[in-house]
Amino acid sequence: MNKLFGFFMISFLAYQTSYAQNTDSTDVEIAENKIVNKIELNWVATYKDALKKSKKEKKPVLIYFTGSDWCGPCKVLDRDLFQTEKFKAIADKDLVLLEVDIPRRKDIVSEDKMSENLYLQSKYKVKAFPTLMMVNHRGKKIAEKKGYVITEYYYPFFQSVIGKY
Numbered sequence: 001m002n003k004l005f006g007f008f009m010i011s012f013l014a015y016q017t018s019y020a021q022n023t024d025s026t027d028v029e030i031a032e033n034k035i036v037n038k039i040e041l042n043w044v045a046t047y048k049d050a051l052k053k054s055k056k057e058k059k060p061v062l063i064y065f066t067g068s069d070w071c072g073p074c075k076v077l078d079r080d081l082f083q084t085e086k087f088k089a090i091a092d093k094d095l096v097l098l099e100v101d102i103p104r105r106k107d108i109v110s111e112d113k114m115s116e117n118l119y120l121q122s123k124y125k126v127k128a129f130p131t132l133m134m135v136n137h138r139g140k141k142i143a144e145k146k147g148y149v150i151t152e153y154y155y156p157f158f159q160s161v162i163g164k165y
Contacts, residue, residue: 039083043097046113047120047139050098055137060165061096062158065121065131069103073148074130080151090155094162102129134161 044050054061064082066074081087091097100117101109109117120126124133128146132154135141143161145154 039085039088041082041088041091041097043099047098047116050096051135051137051139054096054135057096058165059094059096060134060136060142060161061098062091063098063100063120063124063133063135065100065102065124065126065129065133067103067129068101069105069108071129077130077148077151081154084151086155090158090162095158100126132157136165 044053050061050063053059066078068074068078100120101113102117102121103109106114124141126133130148132145133141134143142165143157145157
């Protein structure tokens with residue numbers, strides 16, 4: 001009886017291991033498909049340029065503080081919010097976008113961009129990632145959302161700031 005039980009346990013574990021590997025390869029394929037269908041957003045290169053564009057177009061600046069290579073919730077936010085047509089439509093019409101990436105790998109952003117990003121992190125006292133912050137054309141903070149929440153909760157946040165701007 002013990003031999004039979006042992007055989008079933010080994011069989012079960014072998015099945016689970018192979019199933020897990022198949023699931024992982026499927027997830028990679030799905031992730032690769034999302035990269036292929038990547039939505040291009042109009043991120044402004046520098047803080048100064050974002051403020052100029054904000055003033056010219058009379059739109060608030062959405063500053064996205066992220067840790068692109070280490071922050072799990074940031075990666076989910078990128079996929080579930082920023083890589084959607086719904087967000088792109090709002091951003092193109094009503095927002096100026098600025099990404100402030102604080103990666104651990106130093107080869108992801110240039111030294112100048114990293115200096116600017118660290119300055120902005122300090123200026124706005126950002127300690128949680130991801131953080132979405134709305135500022136006016138003078139750089140004054142209007143609103144802020146820290147951490148990851150359900151994607152649909154971001155849209156009322158955007159609309160409330162856009163409506164008051």
